[in-house]
Each structure stands twice: as structure tokens, then as C-alpha cells.
Amino acid sequence: MNISEIRAALDAVEIPRSTRTLGGEKAVQQVEARSDGLHIRLQFGFPVAHIGQELAERVQTALTPLTGSTPVHLGIDVLIGTHKVQPGVTTIKGVKNIIAIASGKGGVGKSTTTANLAAAMSRMGARVGVLDADLYGPSQPTMLGVADGKPSQENQKLVPVQAEGGIQVMSIGFLVDTDQAVVWRGPMLSQALQQLLFQSEWDDVDYLFIDLPPGTGDIQLTLSQKIPVTGSVVVTTPQDIALIDARKAVDMFQKVNIPIFGVLENMSVHICSNCGHAEAVFGSDGGKNLAAKLGVPLLGQLPLSLPVREAMDNGTAFAMQQAQPAIAGIYTEAAWQIALAVADKGKDFSSRFPRIVVE
Template identity: 45%
Template sequence: MNEKRVLEVLSKVHDPGLNQDIVSLGFVKDLQIDGKDVSFNLEVSTPLNCHSEALYKQCDTLLGQNGFKLKKLRFQPNTRVVTYVGKDPIPRVKNTLAIASGKGGVGKSTITVNLALALAKEGARVGVVDCDIYGPSIPLLIGLHERVIANEKQELVPHKRFGVQWLSMGFFVPRGQAIAWRGPMLHKMVQQFLYQTEWHDLDYLLIDMPPGTGDVQLSLTEQPPLSAALIVTTPQDVALIDARKGLEMFGKVQVPILGIVENMSWFKCGKCEKKHSIFGDQGARKMAKETGVPVLEELPLSSEIPSIMGSGEPLVFRDPSSPLAEPYFSLADKVARGISARSTKPIMQLDPNAMEV
């Protein structure tokens, strides 16, 4: 009788990623009831600590309100994987997230780095591959320029820093040296970065894509099983026009788009304490209304960010509790939820070269 009542109470608790109750999902394991004391294991669809903490509070509160006491709760993170039909999975990688912009200079790499660190600080195993072959900026942002090595299997061994695994073209060439490669060489390098690298059991591999819709972008949308994509833009019309092209590119190859991140969205004046839209007002929101793709975050313009990011110690690492870092943890929460929610149904990947009849 007590077991039935406890399960009724726990059925009011919803998994943060799948948004279904933990009982009907079968996530409540090894339930033990000793009088009013309740102990059980709980499967969670995301690896983020903030989600586990929220679940603990819900379980503890609801059980307490119904005359029980939560004695022991052990979490079993089981990161959901977005699967594709007809795509080769990347070894030791559960999910891949493309972070793209149609235009350069919108802060995409800064967002990629800080999002990766926010996910890692919340308990996820994260890697970043910098696929901006012609203009890699990740090494500068994380203060790391040493060349990567290969293991005995001739796999690239990514650098590890700030609890994240990193790989970039900037680890192979001297700083400032130009890369003059054509399509086939770019395609081969992207293949090696993704499939011939010793990634260590990642929950999320973030792919920092180059701006535009050229050879590298097409290789990245056609080759790996992309779980989802984020589109980064700024409020200016020229950036929004190019961001739309990115939306269309992912749409054509049926990659789910989690949402839009608008960078440099507003500036808070130190004297009047009001928010000002320097580069335009609500551009991303208008695009979201027209396309149906939600705006996940509107990040501020701040004079502090360039100096922090140029120091080699990213914002989320240096000062994770600061107001400037807070939106990245919010974004990490939404990304983990969004990927988990898309994991329940395999995606049939169409051949982009197939002819319509």
C-alpha cells in the first residue's frame, strides 16, 4: 500500500529533459520503503547537476508533504542520444551540437567556449572542436597553443583544459599563419577532427562552425550525425539576414535547431542603470516570430568580455557567479533539455544529393 502511494506522489515529478513524469518513464529504480523512510535510485535524462538538484528538491518536498521522508536518493545520469538513421556515429560521443552563424564577428566562438564551460561545470563531459579552419580563435580564448599529438592508433589526442576537451586547427599551425586549402583538404581535416580523434566519452561535442555556408559547413552538415544546432546572431539587419541563411541550411538537411542566441543584444548604462539597444531592437525576436525558432538567450554587450576572453581564462571559468556568466548557465540548461527532448525519436536523414522526382 505504501509503495503504491509513494509512486503516486513521485508521479508528480517530471524529468527536466523529457518533460514526463519519472514514474511513467520507468526512471524510479530499486524503491525501498521502511515505514515512512523512502530510498530509491533515479535515472535522469541529462547529466547536469542543476537538473539533479531540482529533482531532489521536488522529490523531497512532495514526499514530505505526504507524510514520508526521503532518506536516500541516488542519481543515475543517462544522457539521451539523438540518433540518426543512415549516419555513422562519432566514436565515444553521445551528442553533437553545431554552433553556427551566417556572419563573422558576432561572438560565436566566445559563446561556444563559455557554453562548453557551463555544461562542464554542471557535470557534463564536454568537448569542443574548432572547425573554423581559416580563422581558428579557440586557442586564443582558452590560452592554449601547444601542438596536439597522436596516440598509438594514430588518433588525435585533444587538449584538456578547464575540464573540457579541445581540438582546433590553431593547434597545428603557428599563430598568424594563413591556411590556403581547397575543398577536398578541408573535408579530410574535418573528417579527422571528428572521427579520428580520441574523444573521451563525451555527453556533448560542441562544433564551432566557421561563418557562412561554404565547403566546411556543407561537410559538417552532411557527415556527422548532428543532434541539433544553435544559431548565433547580433541585432543588426546584416547579421540577421545571414543568420537566416544558416537556418535554411540546417533545415535543408533536417538538423533540428534548438534556438537563436542574440549576442550584444543590449547594454546596461552604469549611470542610469537602464538597458539600451545599441545595434537594434529585438531583431532576433522578430526572426523567431517569423521562423518559429525560439530565442534562447539575449546576451549583453559589455566592455569587460573582450578583455576577459583575451586573457586566456574564459568568463565562466574566471567568474562563474558573475551576472555576465549567468546567461551561459541558463543556456546550458536549455541546450541539455532541448537535446534530451529530441532523443525520443530517431531522425531519418535525407541524402542532400538525392534528386527530386
């Protein structure tokens, strides 16, 4: 076997659900002929569990003309790095990348989107966390099925509650009576958000999704100034009034140098459960047009769905995605595009720099 020819064939293999190749991603780490066959090891900077089988088939197809009946042993490693954040903000121990999920107004399904993106990313093989920053209306504990959870303490820090799929969840909802109103002014909200993030014992989280409250107020300002954000996702409905507010969220991120990974259009169409008729209740393609105007990807167009609503009320996001492959596919594709966008950002090496003390 000619190892150089095999490497060339591997480099040309396209990664499923993308226009990328193994060579372009520098994924081929090892090609070695042994007595029991050909051993190949690939390495990626993003989760690939959802495309693992298809990827293996493409590798086999590409190599068969060169290797014939020789057994091929394929190993895949995933090594997700810490990527650059806005200038002047340092990264957090135990958290590699933070993705802010935002909207300009309430009621567009931002929290639902956060929970389902987290579930999808976890199913893809990543280590995932969710920080519920909607301090006035924390909903992630309910949506992720851990409403009765309580964080334990370790090293004088709070240990996030574990949800299904190993998702690490931290929310003010674990610490206060959710039936009581949170009557706090801006500085208290900002301090609470920082405590939830910095005083939690996150365990090697690849992607931490932050569910932001609607608007562009104190929480969002704290996020941009104090918290290392890798990038953001803007959630909107196709409705004109939602798009007006979504543009404000976009403008905020642009002003504070936080990249926008894409727009996700929620409630794009309602499909009647009786007759199957599809109706664009909130208008058509508003999120698509916003994404085109901004020059960012449209991450998906999600239907107004009864199973999704029921899953959020019951805390069964994983079960819903298993039972509803079409809906799960949209969330998985959105999470996949986010993971690729994060991987394309420059690496953050600030943790390796020596500390300089002036005496």
C-alpha cells in the same frame, strides 16, 4: 509506507526550470523502504547538477506528507544517450551528440558563444568536447585557455587537449602556426575537418560543440553530408544585416535535415559600466523575432559585456561564469534548453545493429 502512493507523488514532482515532471521523464527508477529509511533512485537523460539541490528539496516537500520523519536517501544517475542524426550518416566512436554552432556572418560572437556553452554544459555535469572548425581563424584554444596545448597520440589518433572542466578540445590551431595564414581550397578544408573529428580519440563525450566558420560554404556542406549532427544553434545579433545572413544558415540546416534547437541573440544590449544605462546598440529583439518566425526557442539574449570579452582573451570562461552569475545564468539556461532538446530526440541504435556481409 505505501510505495505506490510515494511513486505517484514522485511522478508529479516538477523538474526545476522546466515544465516537465519526473513521471513524464520516467525518471523514477527505484523506490525501496529499508531499515535505515526510504531509498529513491532517479535517472535522467540530461545533466542535472545545476538543479540537483532544488530537485532534492522538491522531492522532500512532495514526500513529507507521506513519509513524515522517515529519512529519505536520494540518488541521481545521469545516462546521456546517443540520439538520431541526419539520414545516411553514422555516429562517431566516443561522441554521443554533436551540436553545431553556426552563424551566417562573422563578428556576431559565435566562437564566444561556443566556448561559454561548453563551459556551462560542463558545469552542469556533462562530459563536453569542442571542435574548432573555423580553420581559417581558430580561436577556441585561446578562449578555453589551452593555446599552448599540443595533442598527444594514442592508437594512431590525436588525443584532444584537456581544458578546464575536463573539456576536450581539438583545433587546427594546435597543429599549425597560428600566425601564418591557412591558404587552403575547399577540398583541403573539408578533409582537414574530417581528420580533426574522425581521427581524434574522443573520450566518452556527451555533447561535442562544433564551432563553425561563418557562411554556408564547404565546411558547412561537409558537416551536413559527412558528420553526424544531432542539432544546431544559430547565433545572431539583433542587427538587421546579421539577421539576413542568419536566415541563410537556418535555410541551410533545414535543407539538409538538421534540426535547429534554437536561436541565441548576442550583443542584445550594452550596459554602461559607469552609469548603468542600457542601450540597444545593434537594435532590439532581432533574434527573438527570428526565433518566433522559425517556431524555435529563443535560447537567450546576451548583453555586450566587457567581462565576457576579457574572459575570452584570457581563456578564463569558468572563472568569468563564477564571478558573473547573471551572465552565467543565461548561458546555463541556453545549455539546459539544448540538453532537453537533445534528450527529446529519438535514440540512435545503429551501433547495435549487426554488420551484414554479402559474400
